Amino acid sequence: MGRIVYVHGQFVPEEEARIGLFDRGFLFGDAVYEVTAVIGGRMIDNDLHLGRLERSLRELAIPLGLSRKEIAGVQAELIARNALLDGTVYLQVSRGEADRDFLYSDALAPRLVGFTQAKTLTGTKAQQDGISVDLADDPRWHRRDIKTAMLLGQVMAKQAARARGFDDVWLVENGLVTEGASSTAHVITGDGRILTRAASRATLPGCTQRALALLCAAEDLAIEERAFTPNEAQAAAEAFQTSASSLVMPVVRIGERVVGNGKPGPMTRKLQALYLEAAGVPV
Structure with a gap:
């Protein structure tokens, strides 16, 4: 049974x-x-x-x-x-x-x-070493703020990214990153600002994203809610994505470009620790 x-x-x-x-x-x-x-x-x-x-x-x-x-x-x-x-x-x-x-x-x-x-959610190899994400055109409908069961676009994008040797995929529309196929995309600039898209019909409002934003506010960490280009993402000092099943996941390669030095950066590590501590998980 x-x-x-x-x-x-x-x-x-x-x-x-x-x-x-x-x-x-x-x-x-x-x-x-x-x-x-x-x-x-x-x-x-x-x-x-x-x-x-x-x-x-x-x-x-x-x-x-x-x-x-x-x-x-x-x-x-x-x-x-x-x-x-x-x-x-x-x-x-x-x-x-x-x-x-x-x-x-x-x-x-x-x-x-x-x-x-x-499923093991904490202490995974991906969270320790980071993941690679492909970049793909966003094929979805225009009400992505509603968490519907219509996921064929995401399925196709993830399958294509896996076939190309990537762990996951970030979607792009009109020259801007929308979000991951099942996550919220974030990048960290050289001066320590965390960039992520503001809530709109173009993206799903992430629950892990929102919880992390509240923790960042308490720590006086700057979050700038704005769209960013694939080039900005690839040139960022650090990158990560958030979701319920991956928590705070470092991203160390975007497309064919390595992010930073190719390893999870210090700010991402700090955000991982903040989130796990708030969840009551020993760090």
Whole structure:
């Protein structure tokens, strides 16, 4: 027997989980999702993730009908039933089930599913040594601020980057870096400023990004919210990306250019330590 998962109000073995053929998340990608990191059995930045989930649902007019406390209860029960210490807990909400039609009825009942994934999040080789990221044209739609399940563009970009020998990929639109395919992109200038894009419809508002920004403010570290070019990124003193599953991840090569001396820099190391300390992880 495998994991216990959550499907439409019930906790069941994954082998018994069923999602309907006419679920709009399956047919249209008409669904939103969230991923929360779990370290030592505790969820990290979960209030930020649930706040973003609620916003995504509002933007798509999907009336889930569960409170934030109730959703957190589902997450906690999944973690407990699967004895998860380190990894992620995934939630997805679809608009509901109905015969295939582009137009939907307001009477549809949204469907919530969830599961856990065990994964080592801290002390990984990638976090110690840094990763390489490719640069690729951004193929996605224009409402990237909504965390939808429509991820084919990201899948294609990541697959192409892996085939080219890179660990991940940053996306570029109109000559500017938007974000990573599943992360928020940051660079650090020679004078110590942290650059990352401001919130807009062009990018997903990162929860790890926001949590780190609050920590930086407390440490009086300068964050400049503005777009930057691939050339600026490649010429930066340091670079990193943030996400729930990678936390603060050093980037040591962007495209064919090595960043700095090719090793995670001192500011990135400081930010890693700040974030892990705030999460209650021994550094």
